[in-house]
Amino acid sequence: MTTIAPYRAPQRAGRDGFWQLVHAEWTKFRTVRGWLVAVVLAVVLIDVLGLFLVDVGTNQCNGPCVPAVPTGPGGEAVLDSFYFVHQSLSADGSLTVRVTSLTGKYQPQGGPIGPHTTRGLTRFVVPWAKAGIIIDQSTKQGSAYAAMMVTGQHGVRMQYNYTGDIAGLPGRVSPSSPRWLRLTRSGDTITGYDSADGSHWTKVGTVRLAGLPAAVQAGLFATSPVYFQGNFPSYAQSGGGTSPSTATGVFDHVSLRGGPATGTWSGQFTGANARLDSMPGVGFQHADGRFTITGTGDIAPIVGGGANVNFVTGTIADHLVAVIFGLVVLVVIGAMFVTAEYRRGMMRVTLAASPRRGRVLAAKSVVIGLVCFVLGLPAAAIAVIVGAMISRNHGVYVLPVSWLTELQVIVGIAALLAVAGVLAVAVGTILRRSVLAVATVIAVFVLPYILGDTSVVAPDVSEWMFRVTPIAAFAVQQSVPAYPQVMGQYGPPEYFALPPWAGLLVLCGYAAVALTVACSLLRTRDA
Amino acid sequence: MSRTAVVTGRCAPLPRAAARAWLDALRAEWTKVRTVPETGWLVAATAALTIAVSTTVIAVTRCAPGTGCTADTTRLSLIGVEAGQAVVAILAVLAITSEYSTGLIRTTFTAMPRRFGMLGAKAAVLTGLVLPAAIISVAGCLLAGREILPGRGFTAARGFPLLSLAHGATLRAAAGSVLYLALIGLLALGVATIVRDSAAATGIVLGLLYLAPIVAALVASPVWQRRIDRYGPTSAGLTIQDTTGGHLPIGPWGGLAVLALWAAAALLAGGLLLRFRDA
Structure with missing residues (x-):
């Protein structure tokens, strides 16, 4: 009597570690050409709109009209x-x-x-x-x-x-x-x-x-x-x-x-x-x-907005106003990264290959977060550094800040884009339908932005929009502090109600809640 | 059904038959829309979101004593329309792209070869859905404004009379907001017919609605700023809500006409593409 050995494939079993999963998700992302074009377009939009279309004001005068502005012992103007x-x-x-x-x-x-x-x-x-x-x-x-x-x-x-x-x-x-x-x-x-x-x-x-x-x-x-x-x-x-x-x-x-x-x-x-x-x-x-x-x-x-001096001042973040446009494109891609799988039935394959569903969500978040961060970093750096040069060419006095503050603004914007992308992945997982997910992520970021416009609503409404909604994260743009002992025009996009880290934390909170809900739904729901 | 046509060899249907065919198309579209669960949800969400946003904004706005408030209370009360239009746009986008994503569109065209007629029927059914939702939304917003605003310092004594439809400008703003939402639906339907993909259509429509005003606020050239404000679908269309007659980029009805032109252009382009493109 002979025992028949069961068939064994000659290949070694593939590893199903987390990084293999990330690699798989990255491959899915990378091989959709439309998405690659869109994410690159998003960051190009941030710079092109921000550097060339934005009005930062001009000092209208012949010759040097900004006096040599002194700086105090702390380095501030x-x-x-x-x-x-x-x-x-x-x-x-x-x-x-x-x-x-x-x-x-x-x-x-x-x-x-x-x-x-x-x-x-x-x-x-x-x-x-x-x-x-x-x-x-x-x-x-x-x-x-x-x-x-x-x-x-x-x-x-x-x-x-x-x-x-x-x-x-x-x-x-x-x-x-x-x-x-x-x-x-x-x-x-x-x-x-x-x-x-x-x-x-x-x-x-x-x-x-x-x-x-x-x-x-x-x-x-x-x-x-x-x-x-x-x-x-x-x-x-x-x-x-x-x-x-x-x-x-x-x-x-x-x-x-x-x-x-x-x-x-x-x-x-x-x-x-x-x-x-x-x-x-x-x-x-x-x-x-x-x-x-x-x-x-x-x-x-000297406070921002040229408030207490008679020449036009600016901040290093003036050319970051187009970040919202890039953000909208990135969150749409983030949401579609999940909903496209549901529409094509790909999700069933994905979950069959990696039955631990929470890790799939984590891998998707890592891929989108990294893509947004890595692309956002140079975009923000260009907008800040080249933007300040353009402002100076217009005769605008750009308020001096330390290099640490400059770094905070640049890294902060990249982090804002990354966390927003992760939030979009979570929303896409929760809603599953492309239309609903895309509309939700756009509305979540753009509606508060529009309702925060002080020309439509009262300044206190605007302040709350920048306090409790996901756009609170735009506080990372603040590069100069507001002083209670100096009267100034303190408001977005130069001054925010929350400190930079707290604003980013609000967005992180939204992303964390959405991820938790998405994870439990993904686990309990049929694909 | 076309027995006479076969016998007589005539292709052009009689006018009465054409009207009947269109009624059939209308009923078919209504059946399609009626029998998916999300239609009801989206119609309800339009009203709920519009009223909720308006109520929230009104409730946190305050006219502090001793300061000169310059608010347009009608426009402030109707601010929820800015949010509600997103849901209307989704409803409109889904009306056609869901047929493309499931392949139903081929069945639709087989049953109804007149593609313009099909689009017209869709537009009519969509408008029939949006109008009641818009009327309830606008009524709710104005009611919220009427109830809450006096308690927030916007009293008649300070020049802010109770919101009332007896006031001509407020009536115009209310009726115009209803029409505005209907036109946004038609614009979104047109764009979705052109694009066919649901996610892309949603992105484009919402980008058009929301990002154009932000671009206008950012561009350096005042000429272009004015142009975008005058001819952008949202900024022009929403001038219908103004009751103070302040610095408007375009007259209220003119602004609504601009939006109507946008919707007509999108529907025409969509219809032409439907006509000449394979499904």
Whole structure:
């Protein structure tokens, strides 16, 4: 009796590891020519539309109209324009004053800023008008400083190095309720105090100005930023109704202790900004120990949208606005990557070859995610780097950012595309029908984008769209921070309600939920 | 059925017979649409999505006291149409591409060789489905606006009277929005007839509807911006919803006419392709 050996194929059994599955899915993707063309088209669309069609504004002027913009100690672009009455202080010491009044004027109609501004000035203290005392590394623009000041509507503040802001005594200053301010210097450490009566002092804050030289400038200042009127029009528009303004501070009980004080105060408008220093009344008067100083400008970071300066500014992300178009094409392909298998019955073969269904979904997600990321990365890099060059050629001042921020924007956009692609794969798996899946993924990304347009809906609706819907991930585009102490046009596509990582996390959350649902449906449903 | 035709050798049917054939076509199309489950879902989804989006947007919009609100409350209430049009487009795309994906289209043409007539019947049945859905959607949106807006600061005292169809501009916006949705359906049907593939047709139609306005907002040239706003199907068609008479790129009825031209062009191109192409 002979036993018949069962047939064994001469080939070794194929391995069914995860990477074999990914390879299989990649082969399926790669061999559909229409999809390859479409994904390449998607990223080309991002760059072509973004670089050549987008309006980033132009500085209309002959010759160089953007002044040499200084940068602060933190590397950010700053506005450093104020009227400064100062003395040299070359040792440790302190400066104390009493501020009895802060008044101001602004030009209501916005109009051209320049030699005609003497007409139609209205008395009004803008919310962030500032008058107070300052210890400045030098009178050079962008130098390190620490200052104590009274403001139009935000009480006493200690501000330092352009971005730092600490609140002191609340309330407005007036002759009946004056404010006493003091700055003490010890080496490179400066401490600010405020007081309502000159005898009871409260410490507001202590800051260390690294590398402060022995001889610094200490003195009194006044400045007043441009004022915004009304609501702003839709995003992607710079400007709006901005008005130049001036602020006048009245100081007495000025005492400067320590150092070889020369005893004479000299006044100058620091920060030569040709259009701002032509405001009328800028200067100072000194009589009987009483200083009256009128200044204009601001000591603050420059914010996006050209909001607080009189030239057009931009950010490195300005040319990324066409990402939504590439995104739409990529999510359509992502959804079809699954639904096409259902339509042709290919899904049954796929699941027969790899019965562990969750891994099929994972492999598909990996393939689409990688394709989107790898193609998105150079597209975003070109849009950011070449886009900034094009903006500069238009005379637009592109706000400087660190290379880390630049990397965050580029990698963030690529990650946004990748996660969106994965979400589309999950939606395709859930819905199975091409039409429904394609329509859903388009609506999921484009509808919030349209409903987020502030020209149609109120700004708070727009803000919620960028907070809770998948387009929250566009927050990765934000390259410059928003400052509560600087009035600005804070809104998409430059400023977002969520920080970049949180925005991306919202999209990841949607993708995770969709993947979980898709996985359980794929497991429990017939193919 | 064509016994007389055989006997007399005449090919051209009598006018009455033609009308009857078209009625038969209409009934055939209605039977096809009626007997798939998704039709009912999509019609219901049109109304549900439109009203839901409008209600949500109205509920989060606020006219804060002391600020000058410049909202067009009618247009704000009807904003859900922007979402509802996507469902209408899907309904229209499926009406023809599902026949192509299953091969039913060959049976259809065998039974009904007059291809223009078939497309006309499809368009008529589709419009018959979209119109009631659109009427319910628009009525729901306006009702939501009427109920919610006064509580959000849009009171008559501040220049925002209750939404009412007695107001001529609001009536025009409401009726126009219904027509708008019907025309979007016809446009989508035309594009789907041209493209034949369901996924591609959906992508193209929704791209046309949603991305054109975004392109208009981005392009540098104001001339082109205006052109896209004037002649884009969505931006032109939705001017019918305006009741403030602000800076419109094109007059309300003119805008709807632009959309009608888009729909007619798409249907004509689709019909011609049907006529000259193999199924």
